[in-house]
Amino acid sequence: MATLSSYLLSSPPLCKSRFSATSLVSGIDFISFSPRTTLSSSIVSPAILALSVKHNRRRKSLQVKSVASPTETVSEFEEMVSGTKRKYYMLGGKGGVGKTSCAASLAVRFANNGHPTLVVSTDPAHSLSDSFAQDLTGGMLVPVEGPEAPLFALEINPEKAREEFRSASQMNGGTGVKDFMDGMGLGMLVEQLGELKLGELLDTPPPGLDEAIAISKVIQFLESPEYSMFTRIVFDTAPTGHTLRLLSLPDFLDASIGKILKLRQKITSATSAIKSVFGKEENRPDAADKLERLRERMVKVRELFRDTESTEFVIVTIPTVMAVSESSRLSASLKKESVPVKRLIVNQILPPSSSDCKFCSIKRKDQMRALDMIREDSELSALTLMEAPLVDMEIRGVPALRFLGDIIWK
Numbered sequence: 319m320a321t322l323s324s325y326l327l328s329s330p331p332l333c334k335s336r337f338s339a340t341s342l343v344s345g346i347d348f349i350s351f352s353p354r355t356t357l358s359s360s361i362v363s364p365a366i367l368a369l370s371v372k373h374n375r376r377r378k379s380l381q382v383k384s385v386a387s388p389t390e391t392v393s394e395f396e397e398m399v400s401g402t403k404r405k406y407y408m409l410g411g412k413g414g415v416g417k418t419s420c421a422a423s424l425a426v427r428f429a430n431n432g433h434p435t436l437v438v439s440t441d442p443a444h445s446l447s448d449s450f451a452q453d454l455t456g457g458m459l460v461p462v463e464g465p466e467a468p469l470f471a472l473e474i475n476p477e478k479a480r481e482e483f484r485s486a487s488q489m490n491g492g493t494g495v496k497d498f499m500d501g502m503g504l505g506m507l508v509e510q511l512g513e514l515k516l517g518e519l520l521d522t523p524p525p526g527l528d529e530a531i532a533i534s535k536v537i538q539f540l541e542s543p544e545y546s547m548f549t550r551i552v553f554d555t556a557p558t559g560h561t562l563r564l565l566s567l568p569d570f571l572d573a574s575i576g577k578i579l580k581l582r583q584k585i586t587s588a589t590s591a592i593k594s595v596f597g598k599e600e601n602r603p604d605a606a607d608k609l610e611r612l613r614e615r616m617v618k619v620r621e622l623f624r625d626t627e628s629t630e631f632v633i634v635t636i637p638t639v640m641a642v643s644e645s646s647r648l649s650a651s652l653k654k655e656s657v658p659v660k661r662l663i664v665n666q667i668l669p670p671s672s673s674d675c676k677f678c679s680i681k682r683k684d685q686m687r688a689l690d691m692i693r694e695d696s697e698l699s700a701l702t703l704m705e706a707p708l709v710d711m712e713i714r715g716v717p718a719l720r721f722l723g724d725i726i727w728k
């Protein structure tokens with residue numbers, strides 16, 4: 319049987335992670351509709367069978383594949399895997415459609431094709447640990463056990479990053495810009511401060527700020543030579559709304575920090591004037607430096623999001639009218655933000671079967687309607703469609719991710 323469960327049981331050498339195939343499969347509980355056997359058997363598809371057999375035969379080379387000659391047809395994945403110049407892949411979509419599973423499977427696929435890979439979760443509700451069946455919490459890089467080339471995962475700790483931003487944005491012993499200015503007796507500038515809505519920015523950050531900070535934190539990691547080894551970086555992003563805010567926030571933050579820095583300049587001049595009267599040094603250049611660095615990182619994030627050479631946003635969806643509608647809006651928003659998007663994964667498709675139960679047959683028709691909708695959608699029809707079947711058990715651990723990855727990323 320070429321289900322995920324049978325694949326895991328037949329491929330013990332691949333199961334290097336803490337959760338063995340047997341322990342994963344022993345807990346199989348096929349989707350609990352009735353009749354259970356009909357549904358599970360309907361999930362077996364010839365395509366999966368062929369892929370599974372092919373996969374078992376293949377020994378992957380650790381060498382990064384080169385670009386095909388002009389006469390050869392370059393597959394979607396060959397294009398993604400070719401070259402050692404670093405590329406970034408952001409996977410996003412509606413909540414629960416399989417973003418994490420697809421992102422983790424892509425990371426495993428890159429690593430198994432010779433790319434030292436980093437997979438980063440910017441979703442505050444992380445599920446990378448669950449996906450890899452490995453503890454990846456703590457906001458640090460953690461090696462993932464199993465793939466052939468190095469694969470590391472990072473779950474950004476939003477609270478920690480928020481604190482870092484707060485302390486970078488605050489001055490005068492952490493009492494904030496407002497207190498600092500009051501302390502300096504610069505009442506006339508308080509009005510300008512109000513216009514900047516600093517209270518909002520510093521004390522109750524708008525939704526999505528955590529993620530922008532998280533991305534800037536990732537950039538900081540990547541600037542260090544220690545991280546220069548990664549040639550593929552995969553982002554598992556938060557559901558659509560958060561992600562769209564994330565994509566537009568660097569502009570907002572760049573502008574806001576710019577205003578703060580201008581203000582800081584004025585304060586510094588005023589401080590010098592006061593100093594000349596009282597002979598007291600109150601200048602704290604480190605706070606301005608930190609803000610300037612944060613601003614630089616925001617600019618880098620903005621550039622990274624829009625760089626067609628190195629970055630791609632992959633939309634993940636499922637074949638339902640609601641998910642497709644949201645994906646269409648996401649695609650339009652990405653276009654508006656000039657974020658490169660080329661591919662759409664339609665996940666959890668019921669594979670063809672001649673022995674459908676009533677439930678499956680209705681479900682399949684419903685999915686077909688959603689797939690037709692994608693083909694007719696002005697936004698989504700322009701994207702390359704990549705289909706992923708609904709598999710018979712939860713996708714957890716490297717072997718399961720490898721199974722899924724070999725099906726999606728072809």
Ligand SMILES: Nc1ncnc2c1ncn2[C@@H]1O[C@H](COP(=O)(O)OP(=O)(O)OP(=O)(O)O)[C@@H](O)[C@H]1O
Pocket residue numbers: 412413414415416417418419420441443445556557665666667706707708709710711712713714
């Ligand atoms: N093709 C599939 N077949 C079967 N189960 C799947 C498939 N894709 C994802 N799943 C399961 O669906 C659940 C949700 O998947 P996942 O965590 O990848 O979604 P997500 O979009 O990242 O969710 P969230 O928005 O909550 O972060 C998981 O239990 C996962 O194993």
